[in-house]
Amino acid sequence: ETGVTQTPRHLVMGMTNKKSLKCEQHLGHNAMYWYKQSAKKPLELMFVYSLEERVENNSVPSRFSPECPNSSHLFLHLHTLQPEDSALYLCASSPLAGGETQYFGPGTRLLVL
């Protein structure tokens, strides 16, 4: 269960705070993803990076800012979030983008007050 790791596991932040979520994969994959998981909703794909290049941005508000400095690391920078952004944020990786098995991290449980 150490292929994809995420930190922190839990985060509480105010609406004016700035924080970052970190994801690291040790699987040698070339694609990484950010998902938002809210209660009673499908997993929502937020961003896709392939070979460190952002290839998808699914109409995500600009208060979420991803960064992929290399193929093993992915960040999600958060600023001026809203209470409705409270959710589980999951990172995943796959050998290639699209049509390949994804391996998920344990997620960061975010609460915005």
Added chain:
Amino acid sequence: GENVEQHPSTLSVQEGDSAVIKCTYSDSASNYFPWYKQELGKRPQLIIDIRSNVGEKKDQRIAVTLNKTAKHFSLHITETQPEDSAVYFCAASHHPGNQFYFGTGTSLTVIP
């Protein structure tokens, strides 16, 4: 874009019985269909997947069937056990491409 619908949203079965979860998709270009199991407080984990060039795939007590014409695929779990209790998600994707579309999940409870 793709639309994936999943039914039922909740399912309870007696231990030893079979469970079936169904998903439909709208984009005929989708060619990869994974199923994930997510136990409470844990990450989603792949349990089985199928590609569009195959109609059925089996792995011990778990099987997936795909009907490309009708655009639906199903997860079948036989001889269910209490440890099968979890939320199951279907998804559709296509390669090449970058998108994954998930269903809304099915909460399966296996009653001992």
